[in-house]
Amino acid sequence: MLLIVGLGNPGSQYARNRHNVGFMAADAIARRHSFSGFSKKFRAEIAEGTLAGEKTLIIKPMTFMNLSGDSVGEAMRFYKLKPADIIVIHDELDIAPGKLKLKTGGGNGGHNGLKSIDAHCGKDYKRLRVGIGHPGHKDRVNPHVLGDFSKADQDWLQPLLDAIADNAELIAKGDDAGFLNKIALATGQANAPAKPAREPAKAPAKPATAKKPSGNSHIHQARQGKPSVPASGPMAEMLKKLFGNKD
Known part of the structure; x- marks a missing residue:
């Protein structure tokens, strides 16, 4: 029973x-x-x-x-x-x-x-x-x-x-x-408990990227043999010491 x-x-x-x-x-x-x-x-x-x-x-x-x-x-x-x-x-x-x-x-x-x-x-x-x-x-x-x-x-x-x-x-x-x-x-x-409505997923924001400099540095230009380097002054003297005086 x-x-x-x-x-x-x-x-x-x-x-x-x-x-x-x-x-x-x-x-x-x-x-x-x-x-x-x-x-x-x-x-x-x-x-x-x-x-x-x-x-x-x-x-x-x-x-x-x-x-x-x-x-x-x-x-x-x-x-x-x-x-x-x-x-x-x-x-x-x-x-x-x-x-x-x-x-x-x-x-x-x-x-x-x-x-x-x-x-x-x-x-x-x-x-x-x-x-x-x-x-x-x-x-x-x-x-x-x-x-x-x-x-x-x-x-x-x-x-x-x-x-x-x-x-x-x-x-x-x-x-x-x-x-x-x-x-x-x-x-x-x-x-079953009601499920809250979900908002559409947003695409993740793209990380900000640093802008590339519009021109190359004087040292890079000197390595590439480009002429746009100063002819005189402290930067010219430093470049001559780094790469030798080709005059």
Whole structure:
């Protein structure tokens, strides 16, 4: 049996928060694969169905984020599951908006929902981390996380949720690489940042070249046997010493 956990906070006031993207993904999977309607059990909303031929329970803890492990641990013990049977979908500040990472085990990155699940279930469960981006300063983290997705976010949010739902069976089969590849193919264009227009490349300026002197020096003229050298004066005496007096 597989347990898919979407993390979030209960209540309509939190429904569109970035922190609730785990709930959103869980709902999308349940709809796409015709799971049962959600009912209440384990202090959570749960829906039953199958993924890749395996019985699967989707669970949305109603304990509020910081106590998510209370609910997940109860379901885990009831069904006698191991951490390896659990997939948790949650928001991730340190990943760019709309990007995904999938891993088993590891740290909680300060995520209170994961801290709670670690305490009740151990750490060796799979985490599907959905990037929501970092606001840039720690003082803005709470308003960002507990704020609704912006209008600009809608360009990537729904296509990403659809792609997660469409390819959820690959996670159930343990094909993590295949799942991430399918997501990239499905959302790559929608998630690609706009490239700034480039100005046409300018031809490099040619280095300035020194102008050639209009005439040759007196010494060069003397070597070439040219007559345009002074007949008298200091320069004439110097030339005579260099080349000999041919008079």
